[in-house]
Each structure stands twice: as C-alpha cells, then as structure tokens.
Amino acid sequence: MASEAPIGIFDSGIGGLTVAHAVSLALPNERLHYFGDTAHMPYGDRSPELVKSWSLRIAEHLLDSGCKAIIIACNSASAAATSAVASAVGPSVPVIDVVNPVVSAVAKGSARRIGVIGTRATIGSGVYGRALSIAMEQEGSAGRIEEWPTPLLAPLIEEGWHDHALMEPVIQSYIDAAGWDLEGPDALEALIPGCTHYPLALSALERVLGKGVALIDGPSIVAQEVKARLDAVNLTAGPSGQEKKHRFAVSDLTASFARSAERFFGSDIDLQHDPLWG
Amino acid sequence: MASEAPIGIFDSGIGGLTVAHAVSLALPNERLHYFGDTAHMPYGDRSPELVKSWSLRIAEHLLDSGCKAIIIACNSASAAATSAVASAVGPSVPVIDVVNPVVSAVAKGSARRIGVIGTRATIGSGVYGRALSIAMEQEGSAGRIEEWPTPLLAPLIEEGWHDHALMEPVIQSYIDAAGWDLEGPDALEALIPGCTHYPLALSALERVLGKGVALIDGPSIVAQEVKARLDAVNLTAGPSGQEKKHRFAVSDLTASFARSAERFFGSDIDLQHDPLWG
Numbered sequence: 001m002a003s004e005a006p007i008g009i010f011d012s013g014i015g016g017l018t019v020a021h022a023v024s025l026a027l028p029n030e031r032l033h034y035f036g037d038t039a040h041m042p043y044g045d046r047s048p049e050l051v052k053s054w055s056l057r058i059a060e061h062l063l064d065s066g067c068k069a070i071i072i073a074c075n076s077a078s079a080a081a082t083s084a085v086a087s088a089v090g091p092s093v094p095v096i097d098v099v100n101p102v103v104s105a106v107a108k109g110s111a112r113r114i115g116v117i118g119t120r121a122t123i124g125s126g127v128y129g130r131a132l133s134i135a136m137e138q139e140g141s142a143g144r145i146e147e148w149p150t151p152l153l154a155p156l157i158e159e160g161w162h163d164h165a166l167m168e169p170v171i172q173s174y175i176d177a178a179g180w181d182l183e184g185p186d187a188l189e190a191l192i193p194g195c196t197h198y199p200l201a202l203s204a205l206e207r208v209l210g211k212g213v214a215l216i217d218g219p220s221i222v223a224q225e226v227k228a229r230l231d232a233v234n235l236t237a238g239p240s241g242q243e244k245k246h247r248f249a250v251s252d253l254t255a256s257f258a259r260s261a262e263r264f265f266g267s268d269i270d271l272q273h274d275p276l277w278g
Numbered sequence: 279m280a281s282e283a284p285i286g287i288f289d290s291g292i293g294g295l296t297v298a299h300a301v302s303l304a305l306p307n308e309r310l311h312y313f314g315d316t317a318h319m320p321y322g323d324r325s326p327e328l329v330k331s332w333s334l335r336i337a338e339h340l341l342d343s344g345c346k347a348i349i350i351a352c353n354s355a356s357a358a359a360t361s362a363v364a365s366a367v368g369p370s371v372p373v374i375d376v377v378n379p380v381v382s383a384v385a386k387g388s389a390r391r392i393g394v395i396g397t398r399a400t401i402g403s404g405v406y407g408r409a410l411s412i413a414m415e416q417e418g419s420a421g422r423i424e425e426w427p428t429p430l431l432a433p434l435i436e437e438g439w440h441d442h443a444l445m446e447p448v449i450q451s452y453i454d455a456a457g458w459d460l461e462g463p464d465a466l467e468a469l470i471p472g473c474t475h476y477p478l479a480l481s482a483l484e485r486v487l488g489k490g491v492a493l494i495d496g497p498s499i500v501a502q503e504v505k506a507r508l509d510a511v512n513l514t515a516g517p518s519g520q521e522k523k524h525r526f527a528v529s530d531l532t533a534s535f536a537r538s539a540e541r542f543f544g545s546d547i548d549l550q551h552d553p554l555w556g
Contacts, residue, residue, distance in 0.1 A: 038323075038324075039318070039324065039328060040317070040318065041323075045316075045319075045532065045534065046316075046317070046530055046532065047530050047531060047532050050317060050530050120532075120534055124533075151433070151437055152430075152433055152434065152437050152439070155429070155430055155433040156430065159429055159430050161430070164451070166444060166447055166448060166451065169444055169447075170444060173442070173444065252324055252325050252328050253325060254323065254324065254325050254398075255402075256323065256398055
C-alpha cells in the first residue's frame with residue numbers, strides 16, 4: 001500500500017466532517033475519501049447489527065477505491081463495528097475509530113469524574129464506560145463515568161440550531177435529567193461529547209457547563225491518533241507539490257445536506273452522490 | 279381479492295401508527311399489516327428518488343403478504359411515491375395516501391388562509407400547495423397556502439418531548455420564521471400538521487396557535503377515506519366474530535422503537551422485526 005493513497009473516512013452522514021476537518025489540518029499532505037451514509041442516517045437510533053453490516057460494506061467500498069487506512073468517524077459505528085471492520089480489512093490497513101483514542105487520552109489526563117453524552121446507540125452500547133474503566137485501571141486509577149443519551153442534539157445541530165436560543169435549555173434539560181452536578185465536591189470534571197456532530201455545539205455546551213468542566217476535543221485527539229498510526233507503518237504521505245484533492249461522497253444527496261456539509265467541514269466542499277446501496 | 283384480507287399500511291417508522299390507530303377505530307372489523315421502515319427513518323430528510331424506491335419495495339412486500347389495499351401513512355412517501363405505488367399495484371388494489379384526502383377535506387371547508395408544516399421532504403415537494411390550489415379551484419374558490427418545514431418536531435416527538443416545556447418555544451420559533459400571523463385580518467385560519475408524528479403534539483400546537491386556527495385532524499380524515507374506498511369496491515370486511523389480529527413489523531427493531539410505538543398507537547402493541555432489507 002503506497003503512502004500516497006488516500007485515507008478513507010466514513011460516518012452515518014455529514015457529522016464526521018468535523019473529524020475529516022481536524023485530520024486535514026493535522027495531516028495537510030493527506031488526501032481524504034469521505035463517505036457519508038446519508039441514505040441511512042442517523043445511525044444513532046439503529047440496532048448494532050444493522051450499523052455493523054452497513055459499516056462493513058462501506059469499509060469494503062473505501063478499500064476498493066484504494067484507501068490505505070480507514071477512519072470510522074461516527075461514535076455509533078465505532079461502538080458497533082470497530083473490531084468487525086478491523087478484522088475484515090486485515091492487519092495491514094490501519095483502522096482508527098473515534099472512541100478508543102479519546103478514551104486513552106482521557107485516561108491519561110487528570111479528570112476522574114467524567115460525563116459522556118451521545119446518541120442512544122452509542123450510550124446504549126456502554127462502550128465509553130467500559131473502555132474508560134479499563135484504561136484508567138491500566139493507568140493505576142479509577143473514576144466515576146456516567147453516560148447519558150442526548151438524541152436531540154444531533155438533529156438540532158443538523159437544523160443549524162447549534163447557536164439558537166433553545167440549544168442551551170435543551171442541553172440543560174439533559175444535564176438535569178442525567179443528575180450531573182456542575183459545582184461542588186461531586187461536580188463533573190470533564191465531559192466527552194460522544195458524537196461527531198457535537199463539536200459544532202461547543203459554545204452552547206461551554207455556556208451550560210461553565211468553566212469547571214473540561215470539554216474533550218475528540219476530533220483533534222483522533223487526528224493525532226491517525227498521524228501516529230500512519231507514522232508507525234510508514235504510510236504517512238509526503239509533500240507532493242500538488243494541491244491535494246479530497247473527495248466527499250454521500251449515499252443520498254439532497255440540497256439540505258449540500259448546504260450543511262460546509263458548516264461541518266468548516267470550509268467549502270463539493271458533495272458528490274455515490275449510490276452505494278443502489 | 280377477499281374482503282377478509284388485511285389492509286397494508288406503511289410509514290418510514292412508527293409515526294404512521296397514528297394513522298393505523300385512526301383506521302382501527304373507524305374500521306373495527308379490519309385487520310392491519312403495518313410496516314415501519316425504521317432501518318431507513320426518517321424519510322423526511324431523504325431525496326424523493328430514494329423514498330420512491332423504498333416505498334415501491336414495501337408496497338410489493340405488503341401485497342405479497344396478501345393485503346387488499348395499501349395505505350401510505352407517511353407524508354414524505356405520499357408526496358414522493360403515491361402515483362408510482364398506485365401504478366405498480368394496479369387498479370384492483372386501492373392505494374390511499376395521507377395527502378390527497380386531507381387536501382380534499384380542507385378544500386371543501388371554509389378556511390382559505392392555510393398553513394402547512396412538515397418535514398423538509400414533504401414541504402420541499404410542494405405537494406400540499408399544488409394540490410390545495412387545484413382542489414380549491416375545483417370548488418370554485420382560491421386560497422393562500424403557505425408551507426413551512428419544521429424538521430425538528432418529529433425528533434422531539436419521538437424523544438417523547440411532545441409535552442415538554444421546550445416544545446412550545448420550538449413551535450413558536452418555526453411560526454415566527456414562517457412569518458405567520460395568528461391574529462388580525464391576515465391570520466391563519468387552518469393549519470395542516472403534515473407529518474404523521476404531529477398528532478401527538480396537538481396540545482402544544484393548540485397552545486401556540488390559539489383558538490382561532492383550526493388544526494386539521496389528518497388521521498381521522500384518512501380513515502374515512504379508507505372506509506369510502508373499500509366500500510366502493512366491496513372490500514370492506516364484515517364482522518368475523520373472532521378477535522382481529524393486527525400485525526406490526528419494523529425493518530430494524532430497537533428497545534426504543536418498541537417503547538415509543540405504544541405512544542403512537544395509543545395502546546399496547548407487539549412490534550416484530552421484519553428484516554426486509556436483509
């Protein structure tokens with residue numbers, strides 16, 4: 001596999017573009033092949049079996065297009081399909097999910113009262129709690145990890161409401177329902193926004209949580225992991241002298257996806273239709 | 279086709295259960311075969327081509343299971359696929375959608391300043407505006423029909439927030455964005471809740487709209503149309519003496535769907551998994 005090959009990256013829709021953007025900043029020589037499964041979004045409400053079968057098909061599709069590595073840029077797919085995808089693609093293709101790098105980084109940090117928010121599928125899987133407990137134990141410590149589903153945040157962000165006046169009361173309502181203290185001796189020390197949509201709502205999250213709760217920056221952590229994994233197997237692209245061209249494809253294309261893709265990637269992109277499912 | 283055969287009814291998910299419930303009340307001798315395409319929900323964000331292809335496959339599946347009629351209990355599918363489904367099943371099988379019966383009923387009424395809310399797919403199709411203009415012209419009148427997409431309402435209702443304190447400000451925010459007057463000479467006279475989820479949010483809609491705006495009761499109108507269409511071709515089921523058994527199937531089954539199905543149908547139901555898409 002040549003280092004000049006593109007990196008494949010997929011998500012249930014366009015939320016994973018926040019991860020693609022972080023990777024494009026951290027690894028400016030890399031080309032990305034992004035696949036958003038907009039025909040099936042959101043994965044966050046589906047059963048793990050279905051998410052796994054779709055993820056396997058998409059990973060195969062990205063390999064067929066010549067990708068040298070796969071980023072699973074969706075928390076629900078990371079929870080349901082990381083090991084299945086890694087087995088399917090074999091040991092020569094790095095597979096990077098969005099849960100494990102964050103778990104490692106958080107376990108190495110000092111926060112021990114940690115909240116996790118995400119879709120019903122991600123939170124229902126319990127993947128963060130399990131992986132964090134193991135990773136903290138390996139660091140010789142223990143923590144209190146509490147996970148809470150916040151399924152309305154992704155639709156609100158997709159609707160462009162991440163800075164709407166109603167975003168904060170919705171977040172507050174979930175924090176109240178989770179029963180999390182934001183002040184006092186039992187206050188949360190860190191929150192993991194466990195969905196690739198949530199980076200767009202960081203300001204609203206910060207306003208509700210206050211300064212005392214560290215917000216974990218998943219996309220940057222994942223981008224650093226991608227860099228480390230490519231370096232480890234000598235697959236990092238060198239400077240090419242040419243402008244690198246990313247490719248952004250979705251399984252269903254509507255005007256609304258095309259409009260909001262830009263918001264998630266942080267700059268202008270050209271979404272193509274790739275009807276993988278016929 | 280025997281009158282004892284079941285009626286097939288489908289939706290992108292479980293919202294169509296509001297229509298199934300109305301039909302079960304209006305036609306107590308009928309058996310329903312409900313199919314909710316939860317593997318693909320929500321249809322409201324998809325392209326018309328995709329919604330049409332899924333709808334055709336589901337209609338075929340319902341006919342294969344022996345259904346005598348098809349109800350398209352989803353506004354987005356009604357907008358994208360009614361004529362394609364009707365052509366595909368042929369003239370001997372009544373196909374009833376959820377848009378045309380409502381349009382006919384509203385055109386026969388007195389309201390002429392009419393708002394329509396629904397998903398992006400339904401509103402983007404412009405189906406209500408077009409059909410209402412034609413139907414009113416046939417009644418010898420004209421009206422002002424304004425359509426506005428309200429894509430967050432369905433996720434909020436699915437999350438069980440139809441009576442949450444934040445439901446009213448979200449609705450209000452959409453009414454403001456649509457620029458609709460609720461009082462004065464230009465005030466709306468009627469609102470069509472153009473999504474099968476919305477009947478669950480009638481109280482919140484009423485509180486925001488006030489008493490001056492008539493809320494159209496889509497499911498009851500559709501149920502009456504089903505009755506009329508079956509009567510017209512002598513396919514109405516007679517009393518059987520036995521307890522009729524409805525069948526409720528979904529293409530992806532999660533605990534969360536199973537829990538909320540009851541809320542949409544208004545009574546206890548047993549959701550089965552029917553993996554139509556493999």
